[in-house]
Amino acid sequence: MFSRRFDMGVKVGGAVIGAVAAVVFLLGYFGVRNDVADVGYRPEQPVPFSHKLHTGTLQIQCQYCHAGVEESAHSPVPTTQTCMNCHTAVRAESPRLQVVRDSYESGQPIEWARIHKVPDYVHFNHSRHIRAQIDCKSCHGPVEEMGVVSQFKPLTMGWCLDCHRNPEKNIIGARPISGVFTGKLHAVKDLLDSTYVFTPIAAQVGVSTPITVPQFGSYETAIPPVTVAGIPHPKKAGIGPENCSACHY
Amino acid sequence: MNARKLPILWILIGLVIAGFTTLVLAGKIAWFSDQPPLEFLSNMDHQFKAIPQSGNTYFSDRASLRNPVAGTVAIGAQPYELGQGDIDAAETANIDPNLPQTEFVLARGQNRFNVFCAACHNYDAKSNSILVQRGQWPGIPDLTREQTAALSNARIFHIISAGQNLMPSYADKISVTDRWAIIRYLRTLQGVEGVASNPPSATTQAQ
Numbered sequence: 001m002f003s004r005r006f007d008m009g010v011k012v013g014g015a016v017i018g019a020v021a022a023v024v025f026l027l028g029y030f031g032v033r034n035d036v037a038d039v040g041y042r043p044e045q046p047v048p049f050s051h052k053l054h055t056g057t058l059q060i061q062c063q064y065c066h067a068g069v070e071e072s073a074h075s076p077v078p079t080t081q082t083c084m085n086c087h088t089a090v091r092a093e094s095p096r097l098q099v100v101r102d103s104y105e106s107g108q109p110i111e112w113a114r115i116h117k118v119p120d121y122v123h124f125n126h127s128r129h130i131r132a133q134i135d136c137k138s139c140h141g142p143v144e145e146m147g148v149v150s151q152f153k154p155l156t157m158g159w160c161l162d163c164h165r166n167p168e169k170n171i172i173g174a175r176p177i178s179g180v181f182t183g184k185l186h187a188v189k190d191l192l193d194s195t196y197v198f199t200p201i202a203a204q205v206g207v208s209t210p211i212t213v214p215q216f217g218s219y220e221t222a223i224p225p226v227t228v229a230g231i232p233h234p235k236k237a238g239i240g241p242e243n244c245s246a247c248h249y
Numbered sequence: 250m251n252a253r254k255l256p257i258l259w260i261l262i263g264l265v266i267a268g269f270t271t272l273v274l275a276g277k278i279a280w281f282s283d284q285p286p287l288e289f290l291s292n293m294d295h296q297f298k299a300i301p302q303s304g305n306t307y308f309s310d311r312a313s314l315r316n317p318v319a320g321t322v323a324i325g326a327q328p329y330e331l332g333q334g335d336i337d338a339a340e341t342a343n344i345d346p347n348l349p350q351t352e353f354v355l356a357r358g359q360n361r362f363n364v365f366c367a368a369c370h371n372y373d374a375k376s377n378s379i380l381v382q383r384g385q386w387p388g389i390p391d392l393t394r395e396q397t398a399a400l401s402n403a404r405i406f407h408i409i410s411a412g413q414n415l416m417p418s419y420a421d422k423i424s425v426t427d428r429w430a431i432i433r434y435l436r437t438l439q440g441v442e443g444v445a446s447n448p449p450s451a452t453t454q455a456q
Contacts (some may be wrong), residue, residue: 040282041282042283058380059368061363086386087418114303178362181356186359191372230425231353233353
């Protein structure tokens with residue numbers, strides 16, 4: 001009915017269209033998906049700040065700069081005042097810190113580039129996760145090994161629920177480095193041993209044990225009061241809530 | 250063209266694409282990029298509302314965090330009124346709440362000490378931290394020495410709250426209760442009991 005040439009043309013044309021569609025689908029789908037596209041987002045910051053130096057080498061704990069993460073939903077990016085706590089004396093003349101000094105004198109905040117962001121209809125609360133003794137590294141990765149911080153986890157809803165349902169498989173229990181309060185007194189000689197404080201992330205995942213035996217809808221023990229004598233009281237991590245309004249309110 | 254080689258080539262290409270897709274989906278391949286992630290239909294991801302520490306075009310200085318109105322104090326805030334030099338006033342103004350010597354309080358004190366003090370004063374309060382070892386900040390006193398151990402709790406509270414010499418004030422970072430818990434823990438490192446406060450004259454002599 002059709003000529004041989006026309007038949008061949010249809011086949012080749014179909015194959016080309018199919019291949020182009022496949023490439024567009026792959027690039028579009030995987031390039032835009034959060035779990036693929038967001039991980040590794042590593043924006044250039046106004047100040048060449050190195051977490052590897054400050055927390056890896058100098059062993060400054062997370063909460064020194066991100067103070068207030070324990071009390072508020074938002075983990076604060078440090079104020080310029082926090083930088084100048086040390087940098088009035090340490091490397092006070094460094095040209096790399098010119099932006100910080102200018103900000104300190106003018107009072108205009110440094111415009112850090114935001115890396116981790118959940119959609120605006122998600123109400124993630126840092127303090128609740130800190131109170132459940134979930135280490136910063138569970139979500140932010142080995143920040144003390146990152147010269148320039150990049151996003152480590154996808155921050156998708158599926159990823160959140162993975163952990164809310166099976167925390168014992170995903171959570172890294174609180175480590176002394178993060179400054180997450182556990183209510184436990186550490187031996188000073190352990191703290192002075194930097195390998196105790198800075199275990200690499202892979203080893204930590206290996207040794208992290210279930211914090212609690214999760215039981216549906218309940219915690220191992222009664223939920224302790226939020227504060228005791230004015231001091232925030234941690235609670236054991238259990239399974240997280242799964243109802244929609246826990247995060248989308 | 251050899252008809253037999255064609256399917257093998259396509260199968261290989263298919264396997265490569267499938268393997269690549271699997272690795273990407275499994276999170277084994279990540280691209281580092283300084284460009285914001287692409288968004289396909291970013292429905293309500295970015296709403297016009299004030300998010301902490303974000304830019305906001307509603308205000309002329311483009312900051313969503315607003316400074317408190319002059320002369321006001323935030324609910325629950327406990328500002329420290331004394332300056333660095335008011336040593337004598339500190340002895341009477343800072344009243345030790347006498348936190349119980351429980352492990353919970355000491356653990357909190359240790360936690361806050363490790364977070365805010367250990368960067369310079371080290372985990373054992375001997376002020377030989379890595380920062381000091383690198384010669385970045387010489388002259389930080391050993392907190393376990395006799396001279397420091399003799400200071401009253403009220404005076405140490407004053408130093409944490411108002412700062413001393415190059416050490417800045419930590420009143421904005423450490424809550425009042427936490428500061429007393431830190432002192433409780435510091436006393437265990439010093440191995441002394443500590444006194445709540447000294448009469449002003451005695452403090453001046455201890456200098």
